[in-house]
Amino acid sequence: MKITFVAADGTRTQVQAREGDSVMHTAVQNDVDGIIGECGGSMMCATCHCYVDDGWTEAVGGQEEGESDLLDCAASEVRPTSRLSCQIRMRAELDGIVIHLPESQL
Amino acid sequence: MQRIVIIGSGQGGQQAAASLRQEGFSGEILMLGEEPGLPYQRPPLSKAYMANGDAGALLLKPAAFYERSAIMLRDGVRVTAIDRAARAVLTGDGARHAYDHLILATGARNARPPIPGLDAPGVVGLRSLADAERIRRRLAATRQAVVVGGGFIGLEFAAMARAAGVGVTVVEATPRLMARAVSPEMAAHFLDLHRAMGTELLLGVQAAGVLTGAAGHAAGVALADGREVAGDLVLMATGVRPNAELAEAAGLACANGILVDATLATADPAISALGDVAAFPGPLGAPLRLESVQAAVDHARHVARRLVHGDGRPYAAVPWFWSDQGKAKLQIAGLLSGADHSLALPQPDAAPVVLLFRQGRLAAVETVNAPGIHMAARRLIGAPQDSLRAHGYDLRAAVKAVSAA
Structure with a gap:
């Protein structure tokens, strides 16, 4: 399955993802700039903040418990489509998902 | 400054290399790691890795990152000495690597208590x-x-x-x-x-x-x-000891770690230390050595800003820690040391939230499976107890009031 990351400057990068891996993990392992994931997906930071593309928000679903509090600490603007990418696990319905990256994570 | 050598390829050493590039350093970066392979995350070793055995998932960055960032990584290499007079490090393979600045990110190793039988298989x-x-x-x-x-x-x-x-x-x-x-x-x-x-x-x-x-x-x-x-x-699992021997042999002051000043520099202006091995001035004045991802990463960013931009601000990041034990995610913001007063707030069907105070100010907060309260706590360390009492010790409400003010 695939994920397309769209950087703040509009640059698009498509990468292969494994089912069950998080969007954060996929970005880090594919050397995608713009996702840090400092805590490794332990819900200890907000450095994997992303914006789910409008066409995918329904398939992705809502935030996990505590996620909005972490997003309050995100470096870039929080929008209704904001998620922590460590909390989005890849599954068949998300194949082809488009993820927009914020200006900054720190 | 043309050439920075980093001893240690753990999370602190890796972050130092990455942050130097992010901050715009264009000289050479050489990272010397004793362990084989690419830098990886240690926290999951006792958690997710034990369950799934996926070593690839531990990598902090893929090999491509080091290539595109022009970070030279020599893994499986042991540094045997630091020649401060000549500004060079010597490695076990007989090589000599000159530096303009040296970053010691040598981490820690497991302590071995003096009891018999530790070499037995099992x-x-x-x-x-x-x-x-x-x-x-x-x-x-x-x-x-x-x-x-x-x-x-x-x-x-x-x-x-x-x-x-x-x-x-x-x-x-x-x-x-x-x-x-x-x-x-x-x-x-x-x-x-x-x-x-x-x-x-x-x-x-x-x-x-x-x-x-x-x-x-x-x-x-x-x-x-x-x-x-x-x-x-x-x-x-009886704790760790800092890997400070190289620094000590090179004549740098060490006491439970390599002693550094508030900018994380040693007494030798060409050498910095960070992460588990660095003993830096803590909030109580005494040298403080933390064993955490947070310290490794925040120290590394701090050192990179100083080396690239000459930023001489003192290091003052709020420490945080976590531990996943079964389904319980323990999160700690701040430091317990010196706390003179604690307040355990019972939560319905859940672990208490424990607030620790030092001289009337919030020193640390412990939570379990409550990342929202933890994140609020990280922004409230140092806040007067009165200001929290005014919100009934609801830290999320308190932090919203602070941001609104």
């Missing part, structure tokens, strides 16, 4: 990926494990081993669990939690030695009070 430590691989291989054939040390690593392992159906006894020398890291209230909560998992916990008793069986294999642990605990796997 006695393991858990610090590196190689350690974790060894434990995973043995665990499948293990029926009963003894964990010496009731700190984060020992308890994370205990929870994981119980989930895998292995019997576990934890032996802790002090009267409570995680004595260095959490309040008595939180320690009591975790004691109940581990008992409910079926783990036997022996507190206030020291391990006196490892018992061996017929083939010399570990068969359990002898306790100082004469009791014996049987087990075919013995995990020694």
